[in-house]
Amino acid sequence: MYHIFRIKSVVGALLAAFATTLAFPSALHAQEASHRHEHGNAGMLDEAELEPIVITAPFMETPLEVHVDAKAPQQPLPPNDGASFLKTIPGMSVVRKGGTSGDPMFRGMAASRLNILLDGGQILGGCGGRMDPPTAYIFPDAFDRVTLTKGPQSVRYGPGASAGTVRFERDPVYFFAPGWQANSAVTGASFGRHDVFLDAKAGSPFGYVQGIVTHARSGDYEDGDGKTVHSRYERHSATAILGWTPDENTSLQFSAVRSDARAAYADRGMDGSRFRRENHDLKFEKSMRDGILDKVEAQVYHNTIDHLMDNYHLRHNTGMAMASNPDRRTTGGRFALTFLPHENLEWVLGVDQQSNRHTGRSGGASGSTTYYRDQKRVEDARFAQLGLFSEIDWAFAQEDRLIAGLRADRWRAKDSRQRFNLGSGMMPNYRPNPSANARRTEHLYSGFVRYEHDFSFGTAYAGLGHSERAPDFWEVVKEAAGQDSTASLSVFDAIAPEKTTQLDLGLTWKSGPWKGFVSAFYGRIDDYILIQSNYTKPGLMSSTRAVTIARNIDATTWGGEAGIDYRFSPNWKGMASLAYVHGTNDTDGHALGQMPPLEGRLGLDWESGPWSAGALLRLAARQNRVAVHEGNIVGQDLGKTAGFGVFSLNGGYRWNRKTRVTFGIDNLFNKTYAEAISKSGALIQGYEQTTRVNEPGRAFWLKAQFALE
Numbered sequence: 155m156y157h158i159f160r161i162k163s164v165v166g167a168l169l170a171a172f173a174t175t176l177a178f179p180s181a182l183h184a185q186e187a188s189h190r191h192e193h194g195n196a197g198m199l200d201e202a203e204l205e206p207i208v209i210t211a212p213f214m215e216t217p218l219e220v221h222v223d224a225k226a227p228q229q230p231l232p233p234n235d236g237a238s239f240l241k242t243i244p245g246m247s248v249v250r251k252g253g254t255s256g257d258p259m260f261r262g263m264a265a266s267r268l269n270i271l272l273d274g275g276q277i278l279g280g281c282g283g284r285m286d287p288p289t290a291y292i293f294p295d296a297f298d299r300v301t302l303t304k305g306p307q308s309v310r311y312g313p314g315a316s317a318g319t320v321r322f323e324r325d326p327v328y329f330f331a332p333g334w335q336a337n338s339a340v341t342g343a344s345f346g347r348h349d350v351f352l353d354a355k356a357g358s359p360f361g362y363v364q365g366i367v368t369h370a371r372s373g374d375y376e377d378g379d380g381k382t383v384h385s386r387y388e389r390h391s392a393t394a395i396l397g398w399t400p401d402e403n404t405s406l407q408f409s410a411v412r413s414d415a416r417a418a419y420a421d422r423g424m425d426g427s428r429f430r431r432e433n434h435d436l437k438f439e440k441s442m443r444d445g446i447l448d449k450v451e452a453q454v455y456h457n458t459i460d461h462l463m464d465n466y467h468l469r470h471n472t473g474m475a476m477a478s479n480p481d482r483r484t485t486g487g488r489f490a491l492t493f494l495p496h497e498n499l500e501w502v503l504g505v506d507q508q509s510n511r512h513t514g515r516s517g518g519a520s521g522s523t524t525y526y527r528d529q530k531r532v533e534d535a536r537f538a539q540l541g542l543f544s545e546i547d548w549a550f551a552q553e554d555r556l557i558a559g560l561r562a563d564r565w566r567a568k569d570s571r572q573r574f575n576l577g578s579g580m581m582p583n584y585r586p587n588p589s590a591n592a593r594r595t596e597h598l599y600s601g602f603v604r605y606e607h608d609f610s611f612g613t614a615y616a617g618l619g620h621s622e623r624a625p626d627f628w629e630v631v632k633e634a635a636g637q638d639s640t641a642s643l644s645v646f647d648a649i650a651p652e653k654t655t656q657l658d659l660g661l662t663w664k665s666g667p668w669k670g671f672v673s674a675f676y677g678r679i680d681d682y683i684l685i686q687s688n689y690t691k692p693g694l695m696s697s698t699r700a701v702t703i704a705r706n707i708d709a710t711t712w713g714g715e716a717g718i719d720y721r722f723s724p725n726w727k728g729m730a731s732l733a734y735v736h737g738t739n740d741t742d743g744h745a746l747g748q749m750p751p752l753e754g755r756l757g758l759d760w761e762s763g764p765w766s767a768g769a770l771l772r773l774a775a776r777q778n779r780v781a782v783h784e785g786n787i788v789g790q791d792l793g794k795t796a797g798f799g800v801f802s803l804n805g806g807y808r809w810n811r812k813t814r815v816t817f818g819i820d821n822l823f824n825k826t827y828a829e830a831i832s833k834s835g836a837l838i839q840g841y842e843q844t845t846r847v848n849e850p851g852r853a854f855w856l857k858a859q860f861a862l863e
């Protein structure tokens with residue numbers, strides 16, 4: 155059934171695209187859809203820029219922002235989801251759990267410390283065990299560009315975001331004349347990996363239709379020692395967009411997304427056999443060309459996630475068949491006005507809202523008396539947030555800018571859980587939830603101010619930001635991380651919001667053959683929400699029991715990223731980048747858990763006519779600063795780690811920017827290694843258990859991209 159749906163959707167979309175091609179044969183030379191560039195969107199790639207063909211360490215070209223082409227090939231080849239796509243950005247790491255759906259982390263900060271926006275909307279996963287970070291629902295091929303904003307240096311993209319904000323976006327579309335456009339790519343790689351996507355749009359000055367389908371699958375990969383890792387996956391998505399464009403500066407767009415996936419996990423006793431997402435989004439944008447009001451943006455969205463995890467679909471089950479079926483419904487909206495009261499002053503004023511309800515049910519496999527589908531869904535929590543924000547960008551002198559923002563949020567939560575089962579399997583032990591039906595309201599304030607100065611060769615900046623973040627679902631509700639506080643069975647009203655105050659300093663420059671950036675930060679985090687596993691509490695029947703708790707501590711973090719590019723001849727370019735973060739748990743007087751070690755990348759790229767080649771050496775230092783059993787909702791420290799170096803090669807041939815073939819060998823020397831922050835390997839029948847989930851060994855890949863218009 156699953157396969158039939160998938161094949162039907164892929165074939166249907168391909169046929170639709172083919173039909174579109176036939177319907178507009180004379181449109182071949184029609185004028186290309188134009189892209190309206192927003193202020194500051196330097197990420198749009200320009201052929202003259204000689205961007206690397208295979209992305210290995212995206213550069214920070216403008217203060218605090220890193221832009222990546224969502225469809226460009228990357229090395230190492232990312233496994234189709236949003237987290238792995240971000241991993242090449244210096245400062246980004248991924249907590250590995252299996253083949254896909256890892257958790258992205260920026261400067262050692264994961265989960266809701268890093269806001270992830272999909273086409274302007276915020277989505278939250280359904281899994282209490284964090285199988286599905288927002289990036290698990292991202293199919294990068296379905297987007298055009300990705301932007302990382304570092305630090306608490308913007309307030310217009312939602313609350314929290316103490317470490318940064320990542321936006322996956324599509325370029326605006328406008329057809330000056332009837333025409334069509336299509337993009338496609340096919341990827342094949344080791345371990346039975348193949349990906350395909352098709353993005354086709356057709357339109358006229360009146361409006362357009364766009365359809366995007368993606369499909370990817372991979373078998374289990376092997377680590378450098380040839381050990382098979384329980385990591386196979388299959389992912390697919392379909393997006394339909396209908397746009398009405400009465401003029402070049404106005405658009406009303408409706409989009410519907412449907413996606414699903416299955417993924418094996420190497421770090422736990424269950425796999426994700428369903429990640430079904432349905433999303434509807436209505437967006438309005440109008441840019442005025444004169445007057446004080448410059449732009450109006452309005453968006454509403456609805457998102458449902460239906461997730462199933464079990465121990466019998468994707469693995470050999472040795473015990474009792476168990477399934478858990480959580481789901482989350484999220485609705486949200488955003489309204490923003492941009493004013494230009496003066497030619498040098500831009501002022502954004504807006505409001506955003508988001509509310510979500512989480513429910514769950516669990517039971518056994520089909521045919522059992524406790525089949526999960528026969529159980530009733532029970533709500534365990536609901537959340538609502540309403541925020542008001544205002545940001546200004548003031549160019550007060552030829553070379554000087556002041557950017558500042560303020561944000562206020564009201565956050566409300568309700569704990570709907572009535573009881574906890576402290577027993578297991580055949581021996582349930584129910585206890586009432588001490589915070590059953592409790593409600594919480596928090597008022598949160600964020601703000602920043604930044605000064606930017608242009609030199610003849612670049613830009614320097616200094617910013618101070620403050621962000622207050624409400625605890626998320628995983629921190630206050632879900633048992634997998636933080637059912638308990640130190641004192642109570644429930645942590646729901648025992649955790650204070652986290653408050654980050656951070657200084658961001660940096661420099662970007664370009665001069666002759668040199669290009670470089672430095673971005674440094676120093677942060678104080680009051681009431682950092684620490685997740686601690688293996689915490690001993692008095693037992694219920696036995697003398698003690700080990701639990702996972704959430705508690706507030708104070709922390710200090712500092713570090714940064716730097717990169718340099720040198721073009722030593724028209725054909726050759728060298729690249730180096732560095733990322734480091736140092737975290738201290740000031741309350742307990744030791745290291746802050748789950749901090750990635752010092753990491754560096756060295757690259758050499760060659761280009762001649764349509765041909766290109768590249769070599770990449772990624773080096774990670776050992777991590778001695780650990781706090782065993784301490785970390786975040788995604789994972790906790792397991793112990794010290796050794797350093798490693800991984801060498802990769804790539805090549806390519808291009809006809810133009812969108813039609814090209816790239817290929818590579820990731821981890822050429824078949825090094826066996828694991829990221830310091832990755833999860834421990836679980837005992838899974840038929841697989842060898844490892845201390846951490848190891849990264850893939852040597853892998854070959856080839857990606858062919860086509861553009862038709």
Ligand SMILES: [Cu+2]
Nearest residue numbers: 281283285463
């Ligand atoms: Cu799950």
